[in-house]
Amino acid sequence: MGATGGLTEDRDEEDSLLARARSGDGSAFEQLVELHAPAVYRIVAGHLGETDAEDAAQEVFTRIFLGLKGFKGDARFATWVYRIATNVALTRGKKKRRRLGFENSASPAPEPEAGEPGPHESLARGEQRDAVRRAIEQLPEEFRAVVVLRGIEGLPFEEVARVLGILRPTAESRMARAKERLRTLLGRIMGD
Amino acid sequence: MDLDRLLHEARAEVPEGLAARLAASARGAEAQRRVFWADVERTAHRALTVAAAAAVLTIGLAISTVVTSRETSNAQRLSFVDLSSASLDPVESAAARLALGESGEDGP
Numbered sequence: 001m002g003a004t005g006g007l008t009e010d011r012d013e014e015d016s017l018l019a020r021a022r023s024g025d026g027s028a029f030e031q032l033v034e035l036h037a038p039a040v041y042r043i044v045a046g047h048l049g050e051t052d053a054e055d056a057a058q059e060v061f062t063r064i065f066l067g068l069k070g071f072k073g074d075a076r077f078a079t080w081v082y083r084i085a086t087n088v089a090l091t092r093g094k095k096k097r098r099r100l101g102f103e104n105s106a107s108p109a110p111e112p113e114a115g116e117p118g119p120h121e122s123l124a125r126g127e128q129r130d131a132v133r134r135a136i137e138q139l140p141e142e143f144r145a146v147v148v149l150r151g152i153e154g155l156p157f158e159e160v161a162r163v164l165g166i167l168r169p170t171a172e173s174r175m176a177r178a179k180e181r182l183r184t185l186l187g188r189i190m191g192d
Numbered sequence: 193m194d195l196d197r198l199l200h201e202a203r204a205e206v207p208e209g210l211a212a213r214l215a216a217s218a219r220g221a222e223a224q225r226r227v228f229w230a231d232v233e234r235t236a237h238r239a240l241t242v243a244a245a246a247a248v249l250t251i252g253l254a255i256s257t258v259v260t261s262r263e264t265s266n267a268q269r270l271s272f273v274d275l276s277s278a279s280l281d282p283v284e285s286a287a288a289r290l291a292l293g294e295s296g297e298d299g300p
Contacts, residue, residue, distance in 0.1 A: 030215040037211035045204030053204060054213075061218035062227045091234070125201065132202040151199035179195055190195065 011076075018077055022068050029068075033061055036078065039153060040085045046148035047089035048096065049133065056092055060085045075162060082155070082163045086145055093141070135185040143178035150175050 014035070020028035040060050045053035063084050071080060136147055149160045150171070161171040183190065217223045 026219065029219070030212075033215040033218065034211040037214050038206045041206050041210060042204050046202075050204050054207065054210065057210070058214055058217050058223055059227060059230070061214045062223040065218045066224060066227065128198065129202050132198050136202070147199065151196065152203050154200065182195060182199075186195070186198065190198070 014077055018068075018071075018073075022071075029065065032064075032077075036081045037061075039078075040081060042153055043082060043085040043148055044089045044092075046133075046136065046152045047086075047093050047144060049137075052092065052096070056088055057085075059092075060088050063088065079159065079162050082149065082153075082159075083165075086149070086163060089148075090141055090145065093144075131186060132182075135182050138185060139178055139181060143174055143181065146171055146174040147178045147182070151178075 014032070017028045017032050017035075021032055037057065041053055041057045044056040044060065048056055060081070064081060067084075071077070075083075136144055136152075139147060145164055146160055149155045149163060150157065155163070157168050157171050157175075160175075161168040164171065166174075
């Protein structure tokens with residue numbers, strides 16, 4: 001069977017799980033969580049960092065559980081889930097920034113001090129990841145949302161646009177502009 | 193280094209047993225209570241912002257109304273003054289008032 005057939009089967013399976021979960025079947029809901037937990041975790045972690053990610057993911061699935069009966073099926077279930085994850089992450093992010101009071105005082109990613117070995121030698125993979133995450137945190141919300149969904153989670157632009165309720169060309173141009181900013185912020189790591 | 197690869201590598205690693213924990217907690221009363229209070233807090237915050245904006249708007253409107261009505265009333269008062277007979281000299285003013293009184297404009 002081709003890839004399209006597989007996708008249709010997945011969709012059918014998800015629809016059946018959804019119907020069962022809506023009628024109160026706990027195990028069906030658990031299976032839905034199992035299917036989407038990794039993506040939800042990565043999306044909220046992309047916005048908030050791993051420290052707050054599990055708590056935020058819990059809020060996402062609680063909202064999904066509470067909203068299951070109201071889900072009309074106009075969009076794909078996954079699209080709805082990613083939208084809730086993005087909204088929860090953005091709301092928590094705003095709150096966090098308000099609390100820390102650095103909304104407008106974002107500074108560029110710290111650069112290595114003079115005398116330290118160059119970025120290629122010094123930055124291990126973990127450090128590189130941290131630098132990328134810090135750079136993503138400094139992006140404006142609308143850019144960050146696209147970078148997390150497309151760049152980190154690898155969703156197609158069509159799906160990114162559906163999740164964020166924007167047009168595909170808008171999603172593409174936001175991604176291009178976000179990448180420009182990231183290249184500036186990460187210049188040294190990327191060896192520009 | 194390629195930015196797409198850097199972004200892909202920045203993906204968070206999903207902790208073990210996450211799905212089971214999330215599935216269990218999402219249906220729990222405690223998580224639902226937290227979501228409820230988070231919504232209350234957000235609504236209150238939004239209402240406060242709207243109320244503050246409305247207050248600023250009302251005060252601005254009130255100030256502009258007072259200023260406008262004062263300007264209108266001053267203009268009306270000025271329109272009653274006959275500038276040709278207006279004088280800063282107290283003797284001339286008294287004479288003018290007396291003349292008005294004598295011509296019977298003051299009384300019936």
